[in-house]
Amino acid sequence: MGKYILHRLIIAVPILIGISILTFFLIRLVPGDTVTAILGTNYDPKLAHKLRSEMGLDQPVILQYLIWIGHVFMGDLGTSSFTGQPVLSALMERLPITLELALLSLIVALIIAIPLGVLAAYKHGTGADYASGTFGMFGISVPNFWLGTLLILIFSLHLHLLPSGGYQPLSAGIGENLRSLLMPVIALGTAVAAVTMRSTRSAMLDVLNEDYIKMAKAKGASTARIIWKHGLRNALVPVMTVVGIQIGYLLGGSVIIEQVFALPGMGRLALQAISNRDYSLLQGTILFVAVTFIMINLMIDVIYGLINPRIRYK
Amino acid sequence: MNDDLLLDVRHLKAYFRSKQRTVKAVDDLSFTLKKGEILGLVGESGCGKSTTTKALLRLIGNQKNEYLEGEAFFEGEDLIKKSDKQMQTIRGNKIGFIAQNPMSSLNPVFTIGNQIAEVPQMHQRASKNKAWAIALKMLQKVGISDHESRAKQFSHQFSGGMKQRAVIAMALAGNPSLLIADEPTTALDVTIQAQILDLMVKLRDETHAGVLLITHDLGVVAEVCDRVAVMYAGKIVEQAPVDELFHHPQHPYTKGLLASVPKIGSRKKLIPISGHPPNLYEMQGGCLFQERCPFAFDRCKKTEPPLHKIAEHHHSACHLSSERMNSF
Numbered sequence: 296m297g298k299y300i301l302h303r304l305i306i307a308v309p310i311l312i313g314i315s316i317l318t319f320f321l322i323r324l325v326p327g328d329t330v331t332a333i334l335g336t337n338y339d340p341k342l343a344h345k346l347r348s349e350m351g352l353d354q355p356v357i358l359q360y361l362i363w364i365g366h367v368f369m370g371d372l373g374t375s376s377f378t379g380q381p382v383l384s385a386l387m388e389r390l391p392i393t394l395e396l397a398l399l400s401l402i403v404a405l406i407i408a409i410p411l412g413v414l415a416a417y418k419h420g421t422g423a424d425y426a427s428g429t430f431g432m433f434g435i436s437v438p439n440f441w442l443g444t445l446l447i448l449i450f451s452l453h454l455h456l457l458p459s460g461g462y463q464p465l466s467a468g469i470g471e472n473l474r475s476l477l478m479p480v481i482a483l484g485t486a487v488a489a490v491t492m493r494s495t496r497s498a499m500l501d502v503l504n505e506d507y508i509k510m511a512k513a514k515g516a517s518t519a520r521i522i523w524k525h526g527l528r529n530a531l532v533p534v535m536t537v538v539g540i541q542i543g544y545l546l547g548g549s550v551i552i553e554q555v556f557a558l559p560g561m562g563r564l565a566l567q568a569i570s571n572r573d574y575s576l577l578q579g580t581i582l583f584v585a586v587t588f589i590m591i592n593l594m595i596d597v598i599y600g601l602i603n604p605r606i607r608y609k
Numbered sequence: 610m611n612d613d614l615l616l617d618v619r620h621l622k623a624y625f626r627s628k629q630r631t632v633k634a635v636d637d638l639s640f641t642l643k644k645g646e647i648l649g650l651v652g653e654s655g656c657g658k659s660t661t662t663k664a665l666l667r668l669i670g671n672q673k674n675e676y677l678e679g680e681a682f683f684e685g686e687d688l689i690k691k692s693d694k695q696m697q698t699i700r701g702n703k704i705g706f707i708a709q710n711p712m713s714s715l716n717p718v719f720t721i722g723n724q725i726a727e728v729p730q731m732h733q734r735a736s737k738n739k740a741w742a743i744a745l746k747m748l749q750k751v752g753i754s755d756h757e758s759r760a761k762q763f764s765h766q767f768s769g770g771m772k773q774r775a776v777i778a779m780a781l782a783g784n785p786s787l788l789i790a791d792e793p794t795t796a797l798d799v800t801i802q803a804q805i806l807d808l809m810v811k812l813r814d815e816t817h818a819g820v821l822l823i824t825h826d827l828g829v830v831a832e833v834c835d836r837v838a839v840m841y842a843g844k845i846v847e848q849a850p851v852d853e854l855f856h857h858p859q860h861p862y863t864k865g866l867l868a869s870v871p872k873i874g875s876r877k878k879l880i881p882i883s884g885h886p887p888n889l890y891e892m893q894g895g896c897l898f899q900e901r902c903p904f905a906f907d908r909c910k911k912t913e914p915p916l917h918k919i920a921e922h923h924h925s926a927c928h929l930s931s932e933r934m935n936s937f
Contacts, residue, residue, distance in 0.1 A: 505713060506708060506710055506713035506714045507713065507714055507715055507716040507717070509668065509708070509714075510706070510708050510714040510715070510716075510776070510779075511716070512668060512700070513666055513668065513700055513701060513706035513708070514700065514701035514706075514727065514728055514731070514779065514783075515696075515697045515698065515699070515700035515701030515702055515728075515731055515732060515783070516697070516701075516727070516731060517697055520731075525716055525719075528716075528718045528719075529716070529717065529718055532718075602718065603717075603718060604717070604718055604720075604763045604765075605717060605763070605765050
């Protein structure tokens with residue numbers, strides 16, 4: 296297993312380099328650069344030229360990339376050309392917020408989706424099944440930003456129960472912290488819950504028709520034991536794959552949700568960096584998100600191996 | 610004699626209903642099984658053999674469209690009247706079940722030992738350690754070498770024959786007095802088949818459990834069974850001790866079955882039974898076998914022949930065999 300994880304980490308390096316090349320060159324295709332963003336539309340060309348050469352932006356793009364990636368390999372992500380803050384410290388401020396949002400959304404989604412999916416499969420063709428099917432369709436069809444806006448409208452503007460935006464850190468108390476994240480988690484997690492619920496249902500339906508389930512019944516196992524022990528453990532194997540894919544959605548969706556709820560996370564940071572043409576900040580953010588994505592997927596694969604004994608990593 | 614009686618099935622019916630029709634998968638089935646006896650239940654695919662086992666274990670009869678009727682006295686108690694909760698304490702405990710397909714009957718995500726140990730854990734409330742010890746003993750009993758390390762393996766690490774041994778170990782772990790084996794060797798290679806059959810006979814001798822062996826393979830029947838019941842279209846058409854049945858078959862269907870089995874050394878052409886079994890939902894009156902029977906005559910179309918006793922322990926449901934008896 297250790298060898299497998301190491302192998303995966305080594306493979307991650309070329310993937311990350313590829314991502315860094317893509318972001319580096321794509322952002323430079325966008326009209327305007329850091330200097331025009333700082334100086335505004337009516338700028339003095341002399342000053343702009345001076346600033347460009349200070350920032351090294353007058354060098355050939357490939358050379359710029361090599362200089363930047365060389366620094367990255369030494370652990371230096373550079374400084375924000377807009378605020379002057381080191382990129383790493385800016386990321387470290389924002390990362391916990393995005394991680395908390397994504398992980399809470401995932402956990403809440405799984406806690407709701409898996410029992411619901413199991414129930415829908417066990418009671419398939421009944422009212423409970425159709426009700427959860429409707430929830431599934433709703434969750435998949437509704438865009439998260441619309442759901443977020445609707446939640447703000449109901450719970451903040453009309454009922455005054457929850458804050459409409461902003462982030463309360465854990466240091467403000469866990470209650471305040473969770474209150475500030477409740478609506479973002481629902482807005483972001485609903486689609487994940489819907490997809491997971493549907494895949495749990497179909498996986499469970501397949502599993503419940505397997506011979507070993509009939510065998511468990513013939514052994515005298517109770518219905519609860521058949522479903523939760525013999526059934527679910529098998530159904531989780533395909534469900535985990537779907538969950539792994541959902542992680543990418545969660546990280547991407549957090550960009551939008553952070554914007555809707557004014558949460559100062561990584562997604563918001565990336566958006567700001569794009570509109571400011573803050574090259575080093577954007578490159579650092581994307582690289583960080585990619586690393587997070589790869590690490591979470593690796594974690595999922597390790598859990599996958601623990602659930603499914605037929606997979607042995609070498 | 611009744612002390613020896615383990616299973617007494619009387620007029621068992623298992624129907625499947627849909628909006629348009631009713632399929633009489635098992636229709637008015639009666640048979641008995643003694644302790645330590647191996648009864649073979651033989652017939653073509655779709656004749657109701659497997660449905661019979663499922664009905665006895667009450668794995669069917671709980672859905673709206675499934676209908677069960679009749680009596681099945683097991684150790685004096687009627688299985689058909691039991692609630693599902695009561696059946697849970699009987700399944701796997703007093704009645705062991707060996708499934709048709711060992712390849713898919715083991716749960717892929719639990720170790721073999723874990724799955725066997727589950728049986729004493731559920732039924733005897735055995736501790737984890739004790740249940741594991743029982744599992745190891747069972748694996749040894751069914752002839753799995755290196756059983757201590759094998760118990761920690763998963764089903765994908767077992768060969769087909771070993772899987773069936775593990776399934777048998779699982780069926781025996783509750784120390785049942787009745788074993789129901791549904792085509793236990795169908796999915797296995799011929800050499801492994803013989804090993805599994807030997808094992809079942811050996812285990813029967815040791816535990817003195819009664820065995821209901823479902824099969825379509827007359828070779829299997831000849832090798833291990835004490836008594837045979839031949840099923841056709843949901844009914845038993847002939848019942849006799851194994852030697853009697855092979856040497857003096859009475860029912861035309863049994864004769865047809867025997868004639869369609871190749872014999873080593875014989876160059877005689879095999880004679881198949883013509884036609885197909887009747888649709889179980891479009892049954893007309895009279896004998897169910899009449900359309901395929903070379904000896905059918907008027908009476909077969911009008912009245913369905915009941916099981917006649919034609920010799921001690923030999924019964925046949927054919928107008929001809931009863932007539933022959935009367936003419937003697």
